[in-house]
Amino acid sequence: MKLHASLLAAACALALSACGGESRDAADTAATPTPTTTSAADGSTGAATSPATDTTAGQMPGDASTTAAGDMGGTAGTTGATTDAGTAAPSDAATADTGSQAAAGAGGCSIDMEGNDRMQFNVNSIVVPSSCTQFTINLTHTGQLPEAAMGHNVVITSTSNMAAVSADGIAAGASAGYVKSGDDRIIAATEMIGGGESTSVTFDVSKIKDGGPYQFFCSFPGHAALMKGTISVG
Numbered sequence: 001m002k003l004h005a006s007l008l009a010a011a012c013a014l015a016l017s018a019c020g021g022e023s024r025d026a027a028d029t030a031a032t033p034t035p036t037t038t039s040a041a042d043g044s045t046g047a048a049t050s051p052a053t054d055t056t057a058g059q060m061p062g063d064a065s066t067t068a069a070g071d072m073g074g075t076a077g078t079t080g081a082t083t084d085a086g087t088a089a090p091s092d093a094a095t096a097d098t099g100s101q102a103a104a105g106a107g108g109c110s111i112d113m114e115g116n117d118r119m120q121f122n123v124n125s126i127v128v129p130s131s132c133t134q135f136t137i138n139l140t141h142t143g144q145l146p147e148a149a150m151g152h153n154v155v156i157t158s159t160s161n162m163a164a165v166s167a168d169g170i171a172a173g174a175s176a177g178y179v180k181s182g183d184d185r186i187i188a189a190t191e192m193i194g195g196g197e198s199t200s201v202t203f204d205v206s207k208i209k210d211g212g213p214y215q216f217f218c219s220f221p222g223h224a225a226l227m228k229g230t231i232s233v234g
């Protein structure tokens, strides 16, 4: 009888620990997909609305954004329109520009931008209000692919330094987040993130007031060709 009881107790203890272990695992796995689930919605929206063709190439010309820069104040009020313009019309360079300008203005001294599984940012031009002393870039990866396959970050450097900074970042490797450590040509850089993740970086606006033009880009190998844009103080 005594033996039985202790066996039972042991069985109970095993069951409990197994049960406890399981629920802990379950909590872990439940916690991880949460952001992914959110981004899945975004991702499918993006997939549905953005053609897989060379739409990004259409957004490339940085000159259009320079023109749009002047309109920042006028479009600043429409936050809702910003999101629509950014995600729904990536094929229309003019619309995308308007959207990104509005995003910069509406956010005050910060901007929320997105990278996706199609190797695209939803913004190709950022105008920092001259009233800001510091500016924050919030980057969300709305895709689902992991950092190793489709990592995104935002690196800011002068246009003339961009190619060299990009090359040095690639040489620094994945473990460095494709950013060369201590590179003083870099004005700001976020960490590299994968699908469902977010990151941000804040920098002194004075650093991009003179000596431009400046650009932002993703330093993941091969991404800078598409994932780049202009950043200036307006």
Ligand code: ZN
Pocket (backbone or CB within 6 Å): 115, 119, 150, 151, 152, 153, 218, 219, 220, 223, 227
């Ligand atoms: Zn990237």
